[in-house]
Amino acid sequence: MSNKTFFSLHGGVNVIGGTKLHLTSGTDELIFDFGATYEPGKGRFDQVLTVRPGRETEDSRAAGVIPNLSYLYSPTPSKHVAVFVSHFHLDHVGMLSYLDPSVPVYLSQPSFNLLRQLEVVGEGIGTHRDLRVFPYGEWIDFGRLKVLPLPVEHDIPGATGFYVKTPEGTLAYTGDFRGHGLHPEVTTAFFARLGELGTNILVSEGTRACEAPRPDAYSESEIGTVIESAVRPGKSAFFMIYNRNIDRIATFARAARSLGRELVLTPATHHLFRTLSPEEYRLARPAVFVTQEFRVKGLPPWIAGLDVPRLTVPDIAREPARFLTELPYANLNELVDLRPDGGSCFIHSDGPPLGEFDPAFRNLKQWLRDFDLALVFARSSGHASPEYLKECVNLANPDILYPVHTANMAAMPTPAHGILAVSQLYQKYYIPGRRG
Known part of the structure; x- marks a missing residue:
């Protein structure tokens, strides 16, 4: 087993939603978000062709709908692994029900509160036994990895971005964010903190990166x-x-x-x-x-x-x-x-x-x-405008920006003092930037 730290993407590449970021350092593994991808007419399954009863996990792994990592779905996990949730939109949590209930799931207090009420109305995400609520702004030790959850502003309670210290460098993952909500200062503070801490790798959503100005783009x-x-x-x-x-x-x-x-x-x-x-x-x-x-x-x-x-x-x-x-x-x-x-x-x-x-x-x-x-x-997007996205990337000042949750990676802003990468599914990207 290599002790090097790397990450790979198991969703959210060249598509909006379905993000699953897998970070590995030695025997410690974290997955950030476990979302479903909604692409009508493009997915492997549809209303006619569905997963087989009793073989849902196997079919979904084979189709790339969920990560092909058997230990995530086993009742006796063989890895030191956990999932961190940025927020409770289905394109970020929609596949959590596939996880074995023993896999720890970390989430914010507002997300936990929302989840409990979603369960009441029949919209829960499985029977997870190990839900761990994190306070914002406090470090979480996970073996060789240290995670700092910080709030961002999105169109749902409890949205979170993450900053991770690894033995070789740092990585930040944005989840979803915007700057035209009721508390834009929360998102701005997140990216400013990334800049202060120093960010080698920034994995950022870019849903609206190539969007032209719209008259109905309301705050x-x-x-x-x-x-x-x-x-x-x-x-x-x-x-x-x-x-x-x-x-x-x-x-x-x-x-x-x-x-x-x-x-x-x-x-x-x-x-x-x-x-x-x-x-x-x-x-x-x-x-x-x-x-x-x-x-x-x-x-x-x-x-x-x-x-x-x-x-x-x-x-x-x-x-x-x-x-x-x-x-x-x-x-x-x-x-x-x-x-x-x-x-x-x-x-x-x-x-x-x-x-x-x-x-x-x-x-x-x-x-x-x-x-x-x-x-x-009467719509107000949950995602940053192209102008605000650029402002946020400049505040974070990463060495390398990896786009996710966007259909147009080339439209993402290039960091002022770094490079814009072309994200690929399943590719190993080493921290702080060596690719292999």
Whole structure:
């Protein structure tokens, strides 16, 4: 066994999402993120061709969907290994359920809090026995490796970047980040700290590296105004979000109050808002949207016992101008009975489907056309603009930048005093930069 330190990438190369960074130093191994890649029409598996029951791990390893490292999935791990999670978006944690439950998983306190509530609504990530919550700004010793978790600003609670000291040099991994959220100073401080500490290798996301300026590229603080301007007096108003963005739910709650409307949330979103943003929830007192599915089978127990308003489709259809209603893609068929007046609005606020790359997005637009709903975008990306990305790379001042989580590595900014590498899957990259 070589004592040299190196890393390799098992996902996130030339694609947005699916990042899995494997760092090895002697007998100590860390994996940063364990995400799923969502590429409709491009993956090895689809709705017809799926993994075989009882052979899910073997099929996924063979297809490169998860790292081909058998000890990650064994009930008796033969390695000193752990996984560090940057945040709880599926493209960073979506494959964690494949890990053997004994493999330690490190995560921030806000991520842990979110995970516990996701488990309640049926969106957990397996039965991990060894969850280790880290405090920000404190070093974690892991054999020859020392890890410093630091907060970054993203569109989900608990987002984290990591700085790692190894015997041969240093490596930093950004997770996902942005500079136009409610706390941009958090991200700026992370990259400034990387510069102060000295960073040999920076592995950074670059989702928007090649993006041209867009008129609808709003900051998070602008979203409320966009929502309020989209809603027309006397008309129905619907919206879709990704409900792990708790701040965004709160923004819709404040907009509803400003508009004099009652906020109506699906059961899962209602639960996440109630448990993870209790003060904003108390001010909003949102109603639960009892869709046809729940009218038939009943509300889940984590909602059924609550003393909160419950609204069905007929309730909302009778007084459409009274509500601001969450309507996810999976519930668009409720429009059949909601019967909104023509010219009512549908606010897309970063909920799935996200864009044209997803065939479901075309279907979304067709449903809205069928019911004469005006599609309004109230989006604020979770990822850094090209300009801010360059600023962050300059602050970190790495010797070598390895791009991940981007479809255009060449568009990434070259470090002012370093080089821009071309990341490759499975290649061993030695710290502090010798390649082999």
